[in-house]
Amino acid sequence: MLEVGIVGGSGYGAIELIRLLNQHRQVSIKYIFSHSKAGEDIKNSYPHLQDNVKLPFTTLDVENVECDLVFFATPSNVSKHFIAQLLDRNIKVIDLSGDFRIKNPQVYKSYYGEKPAEQTYLNQSNYSLAEWSHVNQKTTNLIANPGCFPTATLLALYPLITNELINHDHIIIDAKTGVSGAGRSLSQNVHYGEVNENLSAYKLGSHKHIPEIEQYLSELTHSNIKVTFTPHLIPMTRGILTTIYVDLSSDVSNQYIHQLFEKTYEDKPFVRIRQLGEFPKTKEVLGSNYCDIGIYVDEERNKAIIVSVIDNLVKGASGQAIQNLNKLYGFKENEGLDLLPVYP
Template sequence: MIEIGIVGGSGYGAVELIRLLQHHPNVTIKYVFSHSKNDEPISETFPHLSHLILNYTALDEKGVSCDVVFFATPSNVSKHLAPDLVDKGVKVIDLSGDFRLSNRHMYKTFYGEEAAPQQQLDAASYSIAEWSEVDWQHTKLIANPGCFPTSILLALHPLVVQEVIDTESIIIDSKTGVSGAGRSLAQHVHYAEMNENFSAYAIGKHKHKPEIEQYISTLSGKDINVTFTPHLVPMTRGILSTIYVKLNEYTTTEELQAIYKQYYDDKPFVRVRDIGIYPKTKEVYGSNFCDIGIYVDEINQMAIIVSVIDNLVKGASGQAIQNLNLLYGLDETTGLNQLPVYP
């Protein structure tokens, strides 16, 4: 069995890891770390887990003895703790942004903190699971992608690789549920502020913008900038990204659909919709699926791509477990076969 530790055990990312890992036949949860709740039963924080005999424990990097540690923490935590675990031979899967950006200046600009040392950033493996190259022998630390970038980059990857779009004109409009903000109290997710409201936020300065640009730039071999606007909507879970791109040459919806089918027919968690059918967030709720719908405005030669995920599963914990499976050479669907919750 693969022994697992989870850091940040009182957050949404951690509780989703626990929910999903309970269905994983190759995993046992050895530790759930939380300094503030040390020795407390996890059921005191999450009563719906009262049947599980799990207690929080404080993280002592030197005393940890397990195979893999997930960091389900805010940014500016894992960069201080993960390197010591890696030095001990423990694999790390980081769900925060601390190791996603290879450019230290970009991290400082968008996260407002000093980045991890360059050597550690260079050693981290940024891993969108569908296009991952992680393996047990070479990978020590996985930087799990952010939720917005997962929905966006799965939609853009085939178009960029096939060079069918103008990468100088990529416009991304994304909506997210409030669970993406975590459990910490903040005015913008206060019920009275959020309910019956719809707002754009962090325009031009969202921390996921450089992550999106870094990935597309690597794919295309040149520096790419995107226009990215996130919005907060009054729902608990889900991300819907609508992406607008100019096509390089005359292309029909059928031709673009064929490209997506070519790239994703063998990817179990990416479902490409039939022409004329566009996904909704409810249709992936609680699952590790990313659903994609495609439309080509043939008069203006613009493609409109709609991508939906559950931000807490495919956008965080589910993809982290998918990366764990890839790390160990397991079938990537292991422990992740839950159907979406509907309605």
């Protein structure tokens, strides 16, 4: 049985890890670390777990940690302070924060406003978009789990960009997210009175996920790709919907592109391609590790519109982290994740 620890145990990402790992037949949770709630029973913060999770919150003391892998479900600027010690003790890490996603330290500092991790560990980290990653137990020690917006975006763009079907200079990403993406900490912009009956764009040109999207697309194409990305906050708890607009580089039909997406993802259990003329809604993936994608090609204008939806806390965070764990250790990819969406 694989033993794991979770850092940032009182946050939404950690609670989703606990929920999903509770269904995992190959993994046992040994530690739940939370500095702010150390010594408290988890049921005090999350009563819905009182019959399933008996572990208390504890403080992370790396020297006394004995397990196979640690998840960091923390904000940025936390995991990079512990990575070296954990890796030195042969404990693998899956980091759900942004500390190891961006390889260029100057770009990281520009977007995150913080000192980057040591370049040695940035180079060592494996940015693992689970459907297309190459991780294994022998050679991978540090996984940088993708962000929620990049996950929805990159899965939608992958078939088009790898088949050289789009103009690299004109990629527009219009994204909507629920408030849980901001975490559990209090802030004015997610206060009920601010977000209810409201819709707002935020962090235009400065969102942390912009360089992450650009880095991955640039690596795929061996070129320098820039995107236009606008996130919006909407009054719902969970979910992301991205609408992506691209110019096609050749004349192709709606049917051709649809078949391309179906072929690309035919052996990927968590990506579902909708029928032609059908477009997904966030409610249809709620609580699941699915990414649902719908495609429209404007044949007259030679443009494509891709709609991609995920649950930001599952496929956009904890679910994908477990999917990466499964790939890392050679478990069935859907182990612990074979859950239907919650509807309505």
